[in-house]
Amino acid sequence: MPKPLNLHLPIQPAGSATDSQGQKLDVPKQLSALVLNIANHIETKKLKSLPVISLAPLTVRLPSAGAAVIFRFGCVVLFASSESDREWLLELLSPFCSGMMDNFLEDSVRILIDSAHPEGPDGDDIYLKTPDLDRIKIVAEILAKSNQIDFLESRLSSEFDKIEPLALDLVDDGAFSVNTRNLMKTVGTMLLAEQRMANRGDVTDRFNSLLTNPDLVLLHARLEDEYELTERSLLIEHKLSTIGRTATTLLETMRYSSSHKVEIYILILIFIELLLSVYGYFFH
Secondary structure, eight states, X not given: OOOOOBOOOOOEEOOOEEOTTSOEEOOOEEEEEEEEEOOSEEOXXXXXXXXXXXETTEEEEOTTSOEEXXXXXXXXXXXXXXXXXXXXXXXXXXXXXXXXXXXOEEEEEEEEEOTTSOSEEETTEEEESOOBHHHHHHHHHHHHHHHHHHHHHHHHHHHHHHHHHHHHHHHHHSSOSSXXXXXXXXXXXXXXXXXXXXXXXXXXXOOGGGGTOHHHHHHHHHHHHHTTHHHHHHHHHHHHHHHHHHHHHHHHHHHHHHHHHHHHHHHHHHHHHHHHHHHHHHHO
């Protein structure tokens, strides 16, 4: 098995501790991970001019010796970064982003480096034996996908708020209280939300490095379980399906209503034509 590549990230002591006799104890070293959801999509294939460390997923070196992992579904995870690193990276990424966010959804996590501690989440922290490339990419993957799911959950919640009033209208009197134009806008918003959400990152993707390293498989499994990626992604799929069915139902209802009105108009026109014919026959 090839030796994992060490990134030589600038890590700092997590603090200081002493025993009962005043002797200093070894404490884990730490580094920070900052997750940013910056856009709907990032053209990662066009970023080869950056100081690339790895291509799957795209990992680049930051000016202050930290690293950043960039995902095509719009998330970026920065390790051991400074504020200047963040500004530098966002400026370079901006031309290659579509659907740039006005307000970034941010998360931060402390990563502790301790070879004696079991790898994986512990409270609010994540423990690693060593900050090598594969482990950093796995942590970045989990954090980015969790942040992505948070974003999707918040967006879908707002769409679900629009469904309930329409359903209540149908229950009350079998018709919509909103006018056709506003109803069409609501349907369009639902369809657009379904398309955008369905095109976001797939949380079931995994890296090939997991297939050959049992330690990485265990680390990935512990992190995935802690952040409940599978369960939350299934819930999002269910909500997307509900939004899609609701939009389809609204369109069919509107189509039926329009068709019914057209039939009434046709009958009225026929009746008027009959009246005119009778009038012409008897009075002319």
